[in-house]
C-alpha cells in the first residue's frame with residue numbers, strides 16, 4: 079500500500095473512538111485481516127537459508143495456512159519449554175491484574191482504536207491459552223477462568239497482533255509490575271516461528287544478515303563501492319578525502335553501524351557524519367564487511383536467532399584483534415548490544431576495557447561488553463573540546479529529538495545525544511513531556527513492521543509521535559526530526575511525509591559533521607545533504 | 622464472554638459461597654467444620670500455595686537482564702544517573718522496588734489519552750487508579766494487621782496503635798474504623814471503574830470481578846458484624862487464640878455472621894495462590910524492575926545458553942575471496 083492510497087491524515091483516525099468497543103466479547107471476535115494492516119508472509123527461500131521450519135508459499139488472506147498437522151502440539155510444547163526457560167514470560171502470564179493502566183499507552187491502540195492492540199489484551203491473547211492449558215484453575219474451569227483453547231482462529235489472531243506490536247516497551251514503563259508486552263510478543267513470535275508463521279520483512283533481513291553480514295545482502299565488494307561513494311561525497315562537500323579503513327587488522331577500534339545508515343538517505347548523511355568525525359580526530363579504527371550490520375532482526379524472530387546473527391560482532395573483533403568496539407546510531411541494535419550480546423556471545427575477555435584514545439576517558443559503563451555507543455563517544459569528545467565546531471552552520475535547521483524506543487527504554491541513553499545536539503545546533507526544542515525520554519512514542523515501524531503492505535497500520539501507529547512533532551513544528555518552527563536509529567530514519571521519513579510534510583528526518587552525526595570545522599577544509603557552502611547553507615555564498619573562483 | 626455475564630457469574634459464585642456458609646453453620650450447624658477444619662485447610666493451602674508458586678517462579682531462570690530503563694543510565698562521570706528509575710547498582714534496585722511496592726511508582730505515571738478534532742492527541746493526568754489503589758492496599762494492610770489483635774495475647778503494641786489511630790476519627794458509635802470505610806470505598810471504586818470504563822469492562826474477566834466481590838463481601842460482612850449483628854469479640858478471640866495455639870475449640874454463641882465472614886476469608890486465602898492476586902509476591906520477581914541496568918558493566922549469565930549455528934568468517938571469505946581481493950580487501954587465506 080502506498081501513502082497516497084490512504085485517506086487524508088485528518089480523516090485517517092476519524093473512526094477511532096477509544097471508548098467505543100465491539101459488542102461481542104473479545105474472545106469471540108475473529109480477526110479481520112484488513113489490507114494495509116498486516117504483513118506478508120516470509121518467502122520459503124529465506125526460511126531455508128537460516129534452516130527454519132515449514133518453508134512454503136502461503137497467504138495471509140487465504141483460509142489454509144499450510145501448517146504442519148501437529149501444529150498445536152508443537153506450539154504447546156514450545157510454550158511449556160519457554161515457561162520453564164524465561165521467568166519473565168512465566169511471571170507475566172501469572173500476575174497481570176488487568177488494571178488497564180497500559181491500555182492507552184500503545185501507539186497502535188491510540189492510532190487504530192482496535193482494543194486488541196491494548197497491551198494487556200495483546201498479552202491476554204496468549205495468556206488465555208496459558209490459563210487453559212497450564213494452570214490448575216483454568217484446567218478445571220476453562221472458559222469461566224478466562225481460558226480458551228488454542229484453535230486456528232486463535233493462532234491467526236496471534237499472528238495478526240504479534241506482528242502489530244513493535245516491541246517498543248512503552249507499556250512496560252506504565253505497568254505497576256513492569257509487565258513488558260514486548261517480551262510477550264517476542265515469545266509469541268518465537269512460538270509462531272515454530273510452525274512457520276513469520277513475515278518476510280523480518281525473515282529477508284535475517285537471511286541476508288546471516289549470509290552476508292548485513293540486512294541488505296550487500297557483498298563485501300559492494301560495500302566497498304558503496305562506502306567509497308560516500309567518501310567522495312564528503313570530499314565534494316568539505317574538500318577532504320576522509321579515511322576509510324576496511325577490514326584492517328590491528329586497528330584499535332572496530333566500528334559497527336546499522337546497514338540502514340549506508341543504504342539510503344537520510345541514513346547515509348549520518349554515515350558520512352561518522353566518517354567525517356572519526357577522520358577528523360584521527361581515530362585508529364576499522365569498518366568490517368563481515369560485521370557490516372549492527373542491526374539484528376533476530377530480535378524480531380527468536381532469542382536463538384538474535385544470538386546467531388549477533389555472534390559475528392565479537393568474532394570479527396577477535397579476528398581483527400581490535401581493543402574494543404564502537405557502535406553507531408541504531409535503536410534495536412542497541413537493545414541487542416546492551417541487553418543480550420555479552421550474555422549470549424560473551425565474555426569478551428579478548429578485548430580491553432574501552433578507553434577513548436582521544437580524551438583518555440574510560441567508559442566504565444561498557445567495561446563488560448567492551449562496546450561503546452557513538453553518542454557516548456562523541457559527547458565525551460565534545461566535553462573535552464576535541465571537536466572544533468561551528469554550530470551556526472546548522473542555523474537553518476530547527477530540531478527536535480525523538481528518543482528511539484530501545485536506547486530510551488532498554489539502555490537509558492537520554493543525555494548524551496541531547497548534549498551533542500545542544501552543542502552543534504542552537505535551535506533545539508523538546509517535544510511535549512509525555513512523548514519523550516522513557517515515555518517516547520514508537521515510529522510504529524520497528525520490529526519488522528516498517529514495510530509498505532503494513533502502511534495503514536504504520537501511519538495510524540505513528541499518530542502519537544507525529545502529533546508531538548506537529549506540535550513543535552507549529553509552536554517552534556521545527557523542521558528537522560533527529561533520531562538515533564536507522565529504522566526510525568527510514569520509517570519516520572515516511573511518517574513525516576504523511577503527517578508533517580515539512581519536517582525532515584535525520585541522525586545526530588549528520589549535524590555534528592555539518593558543524594565540524596575540519597582541518598584544511600574548503601569553504602562550506604552546502605551541508606551534508608548537499609543543500610546550500612543559507613547566507614553562505616560560494617566563492618567565485620570555486621565556480 | 623459478555624461483560625455482564627462475567628459480572629453475574631462472579632457475583633453468583635460469591636453469593637453461592639455466602640449461602641454455603643450460611644446454611645452450613647445455620648440449619649446444618651457444622652460450626653466445627655467452618656470454625657476449625659476449613660480455616661486450617663485454608664491456611665495450609667494459602668501458605669503452601671504461595672510458597673510453591675514462589676518456588677516455581679524462582680526455579681525458572683532469568684536468562685537475560687531486560688531491565689526497563691525509566692531514566693538516564695549510568696554512563697559518563699559528568700552525566701547524572703537517575704538511580705531510582707534506572708538503577709545501576711543494588712541500592713538503586715532496592716530504591717526502585719521500594720517505590721514500586723510502597724508507592725506504586727509506575728502506576729503514578731498514568732495518563733489518559735484523548736483524541737480530538739483534526740487528529741489531535743492530548744494527554745491528561747489520570748491518578749485515580751493510583752490513588753484508590755494506594756488507599757485500597759493500605760487499608761487492606763491495616764485491616765489485616767488489626768486482625769492480629771484476635772490472635773495475640775497480649776496484643777503487640779503496634780496493633781494497639783493502629784486501632785487507636787484508626788478509631789481516632791470516631792465517626793459513628795461504636796467505633797467505625799476509618800479504614801473500613803476507605804477500604805469499601807476503594808474496592809467499590811475498583812469495581813465501578815471496571816464496569817464503567819468501556820475498555821476495562823471489555824478486557825475484564827469473571828475472575829477480576831470475583832476477586833473484588835469476594836473482598837467486598839468480606840469487608841461488608843466484617844462491618845455488619847461490628848455494626849449490626851454484633852458478635853461477642855471475646856469469644857471470637859477465644860476461637861482465634863485456640864486456632865493459633867493448635868488447641869481449637871468452638872466457643873458457644875458466636876453469631877452466624879461471623880462464620881460467613883470467616884468462610885469468605887478462607888475462600889480468599891484458598892483462591893489467592895492460584896490467581897492474579899499473586900501479583901503481590903510476583904512484583905518482587907519482575908525482571909524489568911528488579912535488575913540493575915548494568916548490562917554492559919557486568920555480564921549477566923544465562924544458565925541455558927547453548928551454542929548456535931553461525932555463518933563464520935571463514936565461510937564468508939570462502940564465498941567472496943576473489944571479489945574481496947579484486948577490490949583490495951585483505952583476506953586471511955590467499
Ligand code: HEM
Nearest residue numbers: 175176177254721722725754811829832833898900901904
Ligand atoms: C507492588 C505492589 C502492588 C501493586 C503495584 C498493586 C497493584 C494493584 C492493582 C493495580 C490492583 C488492581 C485493582 C483493579 O483494577 O482491580 C490490585 C488489586 C489487589 N491487590 Fe495489589 N498491588 C500490590 C501489592 C499487593 C499486596 C502486597 C497485596 C497483599 C495481599 C495485594 C492485594 C491485592 C488485592 C487483594 C487486590 C484486589 C483484587 C482485585 O482487584 O483483583 N496487592 N493491586
Ligand code: SF4
Nearest residue numbers: 174176177178180253
Ligand atoms: S498495566 Fe500491567 S497489570 Fe495492568 S493491565 Fe497492563 S499489563 Fe496488566
Ligand code: SF4
Nearest residue numbers: 184243244246247249
Ligand atoms: S511493546 Fe509497544 S507496541 Fe507492543 S504492546 Fe507495548 S506499547 Fe504496544
